Amino acid sequence: MVTQESKASATDSVGLVTPQLFHFDEPLLLRSGKSLPAYDLMVETYGELNAARSNAILICHALSGDHHAAGYHSDSDRKPGWWDTAIGPGKAIDTNKFYVVALNNLGGCAGSTGPTSINPETGKPYGPDFPVVTVRDWVKSQKRLMSRLGIEKWAAVVGGSLGGMQVQRWAISYPECVANAVCIASAPKLSAQNIAFNEVARYSITSDPNFHNGRYLEHDTYPKQGLMLARMVGHITYLSDSAMRAKFGNASSQLESTTRGNLGRDLRSGNLSFGLNIDFEVESYLHYQGERFSSNFDANSYLLMTKALDYFDPSVDYGNDLSKAFESSDCRFFLVSFSTDWRFPPERSRELVETLLKAGREVSYLEVDADQGHDAFLMPIPRYINALRGFLDNAYEELCHAS
Amino acid sequence: MVTQESKASATDSVGLVTPQLFHFDEPLLLRSGKSLPAYDLMVETYGELNAARSNAILICHALSGDHHAAGYHSDSDRKPGWWDTAIGPGKAIDTNKFYVVALNNLGGCAGSTGPTSINPETGKPYGPDFPVVTVRDWVKSQKRLMSRLGIEKWAAVVGGSLGGMQVQRWAISYPECVANAVCIASAPKLSAQNIAFNEVARYSITSDPNFHNGRYLEHDTYPKQGLMLARMVGHITYLSDSAMRAKFGNASSQLESTTRGNLGRDLRSGNLSFGLNIDFEVESYLHYQGERFSSNFDANSYLLMTKALDYFDPSVDYGNDLSKAFESSDCRFFLVSFSTDWRFPPERSRELVETLLKAGREVSYLEVDADQGHDAFLMPIPRYINALRGFLDNAYEELCHAS
8 A cells, every 4th residue: 555655756747845935025016006015825846956956947827726736744744736647756857857847826825826815905815806807917927936036048838728829928038048948738729618617717717706806805705606616617628528528438438339329328326316416426536526626726816927927928018929929939939739639739739839840940840649638738648747757867968968 | 791681682592480279179189199289380381382282392490490390580580590591492402392381390399389388277488397398208299290281291300419310200100101201310219328418408598596396487496507418418419529520620630730639729818827717718609509408498398308218219119110200101211320429329210221121111311521410410511511512402303293
């Protein structure tokens, strides 16, 4: 039996980690025109910064991620950080080679300044008064963190989904600060369908009577049902149809082999209820996911994250020509997409590849056959993980030669 | 200017129509084991039944449809019935040739017995006590309507989506009563992803505090927000990504021509709000659709319709071998699917085609290239409408020769 303690002490785990809070006093002017007078960023680091300060990798998180990307906070932790499959000694993002930095973004709810923080102007939680933050704002705040850590150039900036948007923004806004950009399961901007799903999530939250126009903390409550619904919708879009068929079709797969394939129709109790109860395993799973998420995430943060997704479109400052945005970028790009990801399908990554080539950039691109949909970017899929390792190993060799 | 009156009197319109209520006194034993002691069906008919009573076509409606499939109820009607593009004099379902019968299904909310009807046992609306009805139950009730109309065999049973499931059930349960089966944009059963979206819709409704366990009418209220959300999610799945890009990307299509294609990111006001307001046209459209629908549809009916969708799987009584279910069918089948329909994609229709061929059935199948997603089945797409016309014209000639 593998105990928790042995998990944290496994040779490929970063082990027990302690988040650090960094305070920034200089006001941060945001894209909206508003300003944060001061803010905190919650940060974790894994591995050692080398003497040349050249081996740092920044990890940018997606919608519901945070600074806890790898390892364990205590021996009793059930689960490691959200990207422990990729980060650790000897792993693809190898902490024997790299100094890895992960942070909770502004507006989040895991320790960095966000809607649950106290607004110095009122003495109450910001709540809905926390300003809308954009990917550009996040990258600006990450740049200050970089300076604080004494790093002048990231060996790589790495992120999936919304994290991949931050990677793009780094390459555009601070070309001198990025040696390699790894953008996974992402897109140069959302489509109408993406925005539509985000709006359903937002409306789920804001129409919950416990939302109280975002001031639910002051009412000592929170919009749990709305957050559950938002996550249930989201979760469907993270999984592929085929992943759901496989996940919820084990019991019937033998029976169904006479027709074409398994459709994921396993029943929870073996019989239909002929009532409005939950009948199918997939329904039960969605409720479980919604329940778990809504107990741990701040609703105002969720709203902010979805707006950052919707707003991201770096081409708007370049006459809607994205290739112009990347013209002054000076890093190698590595892009990955997954065949069954219908939230950010391979086509969106190919758009970005073409745009980068048009801008004269160096870009490698891998399209991975994977059943897991958008969620594949978090999975230990060998072809994907090995390619990521290969790209970063090259980056490491280059920086060793440079020093 | 085309006035309403001239619309109803257009030569290809069935014109002004009056629904008829048919009362059935014989109890209907349902699939669940429960029974409806008596029930009403709201029906519209277009065209004339011939002397041989051989030219009748049954139209089966989808989730939110009803008996009002064509024509106008009054000169002031803004819109005709839901399938007016296909039904009328000289149209694909030609009322000069056929006697067309459309009804509101049991459990619906447009006049047939359903949750808003009075439960004779309590003197109050059925509400949540209305029994769960299945596609099989609907077809059983439609069979009684058929007898009442003095029809022994339908020239054709026609339906799209959930309507197509009723078409399949007719061919299985009453093979002697169907000459032709037209099954459009449908599937032999839902996949886990389909069920998941339905469960999100149901949870939206049931978690609305105005739902009151389904007894909202007794509380003089209704779960409007929940129904709105359910419809917003549904609407995204009826449209394709490409249809949404085209629909919400007009203003920017010129600007975006420098990158690849239009993503449907038109802004409502031209500027981002940097708040939690509605920014994009697609959001505004979704709210409009949700608002309109939630003002006209009963929440308990919506729940019942989604359960009927989830439960449909005629193979379960045939050892999960659907081809066995169709072995005694005795009609010609015509199936249509649409390239961008991701709710019931072409693959699901191809499964059905293969199953029908395995069962030794005669089947024609058309896969239509169309941008409109699942909604395409309601659209006047020439290739689709002409094929439907061709199939039914052949059916008509056959019945003329037979008589």
